[in-house]
Amino acid sequence: MHETDIHDLSDDADYAAASSKYCWTMWSLFVKLLRLDVLRLGPNPAGLLGSSSMTRNDSSKRSSSSDPEDAEVVYLKDNVTIHPTQYASERVSGRLRLIKQGSSLFMTWIPYKGQGSNARLSERDKNLYTIKAVPFSEIQSICRHSPTIGWQYVIVVLSSGLAFPSLYFYSGGVREFLATVKQHVHIVRSSENANVFLVNNFEDPLQRTLSSLELPRSLANGTPSSSFRGSSSDGNQETQEDSVSSVQRNNRQRQKSHDPARDLSIQVLEKFSLVTRFARETTSQLFRESLVDGHGPTEKRKNNWASKENQHQEAALNDVETVPDLVPVAPDPLEFDKLTLVWGQPRQHPLGPEEWSTFLDSEGRVVDPNALKKRIFYGGVEHNLRKEVWPFLLGYYAYESTYAERQYAVSVKKLEYKTIKNQWQSISPEQGKRFTKFRERKGLIEKDVVRTDRSLSFYEGDDNPNVRLMHDILLTYSFYNFDLGYCQGMSDLLSPLLFILRDESEAFWCFVSLMERLGPNFNRDQNGMHAQLFALSKLVELLDSPLHNYFKQNDCLNYFFCFRWILIQFKRQKRSENLLREFEYDKTLRLWEVLWTHYPSEHLHLYVCIAILKRHRVKIMGEQMDFDTLLKFINELSGQIDLDPVLRDAEALCVCAGENGAASIPRGLHLRCPSRMAPCTNSKTTRCCEK
Amino acid sequence: MASRRRMLLKVIILGDSGVGKTSLMNQYVNRKFSNQYKATIGADFLTKEVQFEDRLFTLQIWDTAGQERFQSLGVAFYRGADCCVLVHDVNVMKSFDSLNNWREEFLIQASPADPENFPFVVLGNKVDVDGGNSRVVSEKKAKAWCASKGNIPYFETSAKEGLNVEAAFECIARNALKNEPEEEIYLPDTIDVANARQQKSSGCEC
Numbered sequence A: 001m002h003e004t005d006i007h008d009l010s011d012d013a014d015y016a017a018a019s020s021k022y023c024w025t026m027w028s029l030f031v032k033l034l035r036l037d038v039l040r041l042g043p044n045p046a047g048l049l050g051s052s053s054m055t056r057n058d059s060s061k062r063s064s065s066s067d068p069e070d071a072e073v074v075y076l077k078d079n080v081t082i083h084p085t086q087y088a089s090e091r092v093s094g095r096l097r098l099i100k101q102g103s104s105l106f107m108t109w110i111p112y113k114g115q116g117s118n119a120r121l122s123e124r125d126k127n128l129y130t131i132k133a134v135p136f137s138e139i140q141s142i143c144r145h146s147p148t149i150g151w152q153y154v155i156v157v158l159s160s161g162l163a164f165p166s167l168y169f170y171s172g173g174v175r176e177f178l179a180t181v182k183q184h185v186h187i188v189r190s191s192e193n194a195n196v197f198l199v200n201n202f203e204d205p206l207q208r209t210l211s212s213l214e215l216p217r218s219l220a221n222g223t224p225s226s227s228f229r230g231s232s233s234d235g236n237q238e239t240q241e242d243s244v245s246s247v248q249r250n251n252r253q254r255q256k257s258h259d260p261a262r263d264l265s266i267q268v269l270e271k272f273s274l275v276t277r278f279a280r281e282t283t284s285q286l287f288r289e290s291l292v293d294g295h296g297p298t299e300k301r302k303n304n305w306a307s308k309e310n311q312h313q314e315a316a317l318n319d320v321e322t323v324p325d326l327v328p329v330a331p332d333p334l335e336f337d338k339l340t341l342v343w344g345q346p347r348q349h350p351l352g353p354e355e356w357s358t359f360l361d362s363e364g365r366v367v368d369p370n371a372l373k374k375r376i377f378y379g380g381v382e383h384n385l386r387k388e389v390w391p392f393l394l395g396y397y398a399y400e401s402t403y404a405e406r407q408y409a410v411s412v413k414k415l416e417y418k419t420i421k422n423q424w425q426s427i428s429p430e431q432g433k434r435f436t437k438f439r440e441r442k443g444l445i446e447k448d449v450v451r452t453d454r455s456l457s458f459y460e461g462d463d464n465p466n467v468r469l470m471h472d473i474l475l476t477y478s479f480y481n482f483d484l485g486y487c488q489g490m491s492d493l494l495s496p497l498l499f500i501l502r503d504e505s506e507a508f509w510c511f512v513s514l515m516e517r518l519g520p521n522f523n524r525d526q527n528g529m530h531a532q533l534f535a536l537s538k539l540v541e542l543l544d545s546p547l548h549n550y551f552k553q554n555d556c557l558n559y560f561f562c563f564r565w566i567l568i569q570f571k572r573q574k575r576s577e578n579l580l581r582e583f584e585y586d587k588t589l590r591l592w593e594v595l596w597t598h599y600p601s602e603h604l605h606l607y608v609c610i611a612i613l614k615r616h617r618v619k620i621m622g623e624q625m626d627f628d629t630l631l632k633f634i635n636e637l638s639g640q641i642d643l644d645p646v647l648r649d650a651e652a653l654c655v656c657a658g659e660n661g662a663a664s665i666p667r668g669l670h671l672r673c674p675s676r677m678a679p680c681t682n683s684k685t686t687r688c689c690e691k
Numbered sequence B: 001m002a003s004r005r006r007m008l009l010k011v012i013i014l015g016d017s018g019v020g021k022t023s024l025m026n027q028y029v030n031r032k033f034s035n036q037y038k039a040t041i042g043a044d045f046l047t048k049e050v051q052f053e054d055r056l057f058t059l060q061i062w063d064t065a066g067q068e069r070f071q072s073l074g075v076a077f078y079r080g081a082d083c084c085v086l087v088h089d090v091n092v093m094k095s096f097d098s099l100n101n102w103r104e105e106f107l108i109q110a111s112p113a114d115p116e117n118f119p120f121v122v123l124g125n126k127v128d129v130d131g132g133n134s135r136v137v138s139e140k141k142a143k144a145w146c147a148s149k150g151n152i153p154y155f156e157t158s159a160k161e162g163l164n165v166e167a168a169f170e171c172i173a174r175n176a177l178k179n180e181p182e183e184e185i186y187l188p189d190t191i192d193v194a195n196a197r198q199q200k201s202s203g204c205e206c
């Protein structure tokens, strides 16, 4: 079952040409990864063909003892290979399988263990690419590429818009693969591109990423069109067809009325983004060593031969070409919460004390703050280390400060805190009687701290001293920043800080730092929040225009359903506090420290919103949720937010949006509300508690 | 009857932060009180099926944040309301003084068809506290204000003890129903939904 000859593979000609020509920058990598288009667009400069001496086909082995009993392997193909880099030695071969379990079809691709001795990839790196049982309900489309030279390969794109790396079928079998898929799930040829087989949904622009990979050609030649026909040729999914597919039809009609130029620009954007992401990933994951030690590709190009296999496939392709058009598959909305697998950079284990010490010099300075932020972005911080690391992330400690400097600063800040605290502590009851604003502010804080995270043991019980501390810190803050004062939601932001830092003054100053970032969200006129929601709508428009159009048509463009997410940074999704577990709380802490790194964007929280929305987009649109239902749905997503995949999606979306994304976010959102934001309706009469 | 379309009655609860809006709603819908409900951020709603004279209705109760600076959000939630509940804490004078602002704000933002006759209900909550000893808003004072605003029905409640909550919401539901266009009340069991929607929107959203 092991494929052995991997190192013997010659490079694709374009790889070889590329390796000498481009320097190792992101950009060149991006260009290189676009080689597919280059290849299609022009003759191969070297005119060389790839070789393979290993066309062993193991598809007769159809069982595996490790499979669950009720699962049946319906397709198995060995020597299906990914090319994470241009080095032949870094290709990873594995076994592709389609597994049928009940009525669901899954795809797996498992890399072989222990390949040739010159394989440069560690087992761990290889495992990064493992595809563990992806249900087809989560696959949006499969794109087949049949270059005139080299192997046929497919790209599998998930509903989330992310794609697995290209799967090269060294031993042929693409046609059989597609035919098998077709036997078990409905697939339909894209009208935009005959090589794209749509599995689930039609209207996600990220799905069009695939077809957009064909863009240069379709621009040159016109797009081959094959239209959807509304006839059902297979009874399998008919029962689900009704409402959802009619939504899709409507969507499609809407789609048609789009400005084509705009769609085109989206496609270009997406084309860029998907590849960029792939490039970045391969860069960071796999090239690092070779970049550092200067290893170039030493493999020589070898024999070039056109694989007969390939020619066979080419001929056989026509069988697939004649697949009759199928009715769009109505995706099962219930299936969509299960999305667990995305193609993204895997999350790492949290930063621990030993590794942390490597970031510090002998006097305690953080030598490379960016490396630290990146590290924390991908893994978070171990619980016990948070106390030490959070003040840096929040900007309370300066990265370049020494141990001694910090110690000194902390003691100074402690005194300063006491001074500010004393400002309200010294207000006598008599004075308080004549100080309505103070009484009201205090009253509001008192009411809120007793409603904040009380089910945590740290805050539970009557007369809990930590609840008291929260009260004191918030009231002190409202004197420190008297203009902003106290606003609901602040207690939710403070509670984790106190819980981690276990020190009144430290928690206060870290809260001050946090409010430097989030303060505008609490502005009296709420313009900060309006700006956030506005930016969110712009980003969704950019990244998922069908979803955007859906919101538009359903009067949901104000995005108020995301208000809570943004204001308290995804904390406490559950309505009933009793259900809050320390575990849930810990997830919030992890998410926060990741957001605080501001890597890859200070607006990552917006991409997190979109990642979550996209995970549920089919449900939202399929069930035709109106504003009320949507709000309810989102309020109750409660704790079902699966952090790691959401963060990976968010990162991917952020990269996808790229500069266009950054441009969508009103400048200065972070500091103050931009004047171009539509003013909120502010017809209210003065209410004394706030003035 | 399965074919019967249930009518949706939309109710908005307003009042200063901490007067007990979330608690009242949960007491009515879930018959539960917890002193650990969180401060409401944004908005949420609960629904409850109610029956009047052989007809079923869905009462959709909207709970919004009480802090004033969140009010600009109101527009999105107030629209299409059939009844507005104004809550104050009988132990906090300011929460009572705010009622006028809440009412005006609602009328501006929801812009109901007939503001003069739009149904409000006022609840004086937390009457249980301290056996009534810390009370600062008397029943008389509250009723006088209600009378001056077109005879708004008034209830004294305790979300904590479930006192008067059921009765108050029954009144709220009836008033919401009154606000619906006449003809809808006598709709036959099976109706043209699209048609009915039009009626509804012309009835209360313009």
Ligand SMILES: Nc1nc2c(ncn2[C@@H]2O[C@H](COP(=O)(O)OP(=O)(O)OP(=O)(O)O)[C@@H](O)[C@H]2O)c(=O)[nH]1
Binding pocket: A447, A450, A451, A488, B015, B016, B017, B018, B019, B020, B021, B022, B023, B024, B034, B035, B036, B037, B038, B039, B040, B041, B064, B065, B066, B067, B125, B126, B127, B128, B129, B157, B158, B159, B160, B161
């Ligand atoms: N004793 C007593 N306490 C109550 C009653 N109703 C609410 N409370 C308490 O008052 C506090 C505020 O109640 P909530 O229901 O959260 O208030 P709210 O009006 O929803 O407040 P916001 O969400 O901030 O606008 C909580 O601590 C409740 O436990 C009541 O009838 N009696």
Ligand SMILES: [Mg+2]
Binding pocket: B021, B022, B023, B038, B039, B040, B063, B064, B065, B066
């Ligand atoms: Mg509330």
